[in-house]
Amino acid sequence: MPSILVVPVGAMGDLDLTALSEPLNEVFRLPVSIHIGSPLDPQAAFDTFRNQYNSTLILTRLLDRYGQHDGKVLGVTMNDLFVPVLTYVFGEAQLSGTAAVVSAHRLMEEFYGLTPDPAMEHDRLLKESVHELGHTFGLVHCHEPECVMRSSNAVEDIDLKDVGMCDRCRSLMEGTA
Numbered sequence: 001m002p003s004i005l006v007v008p009v010g011a012m013g014d015l016d017l018t019a020l021s022e023p024l025n026e027v028f029r030l031p032v033s034i035h036i037g038s039p040l041d042p043q044a045a046f047d048t049f050r051n052q053y054n055s056t057l058i059l060t061r062l063l064d065r066y067g068q069h070d071g072k073v074l075g076v077t078m079n080d081l082f083v084p085v086l087t088y089v090f091g092e093a094q095l096s097g098t099a100a101v102v103s104a105h106r107l108m109e110e111f112y113g114l115t116p117d118p119a120m121e122h123d124r125l126l127k128e129s130v131h132e133l134g135h136t137f138g139l140v141h142c143h144e145p146e147c148v149m150r151s152s153n154a155v156e157d158i159d160l161k162d163v164g165m166c167d168r169c170r171s172l173m174e175g176t177a
């Protein structure tokens with residue numbers, strides 16, 4: 001049976017990936033398992049000039065190791081991610097593919113010089129995880145203001161979204177549209 005495998009990428013610090021398990025299961029209605037053991041080493045994706053990690057190369061690494069997984073693979077990292085044309089990304093995914101990656105780096109209040117807010121940071125990570133996994137299920141960006149598939153350029157955008165998809169995106173994902 002297909003499942004969603006959540007894989008730590010690099011050092012996780014205080015981030016608790018098990019908290020993603022139940023809410024991801026609720027949205028996608030698939031079993032969710034958290035990879036136990038050593039995290040995926042992101043070093044091959046590190047760009048010394050930008051001091052950031054290339055998200056596309058992390059997707060490649062995830063596929064090298066977990067490409068045979070039946071279902072979806074979500075990498076989660078504390079490292080800052082980029083794609084060459086953008087200053088940073090919250091995540092990246094293969095459209096209608098297997099792998100997705102999200103970064104908690106810019107979801108933390110501390111990154112903006114603010115007091116940590118674990119509940120808010122958890123919500124942001126969950127929304128971005130659902131968003132990137134949504135791409136692996138074939139969903140593209142949505143214009144509904146509260147839909148999780150709306151694209152976010154800043155954390156403020158993420159905070160305005162719901163954890164779930166709008167009715168249209170959900171039926172597209174479930175193949176009933």
Ligand SMILES: [Zn+2]
Nearest residue numbers: 131135141151
């Ligand atoms: Zn997106």
Ligand SMILES: [Zn+2]
Nearest residue numbers: 142147166169
């Ligand atoms: Zn939508």
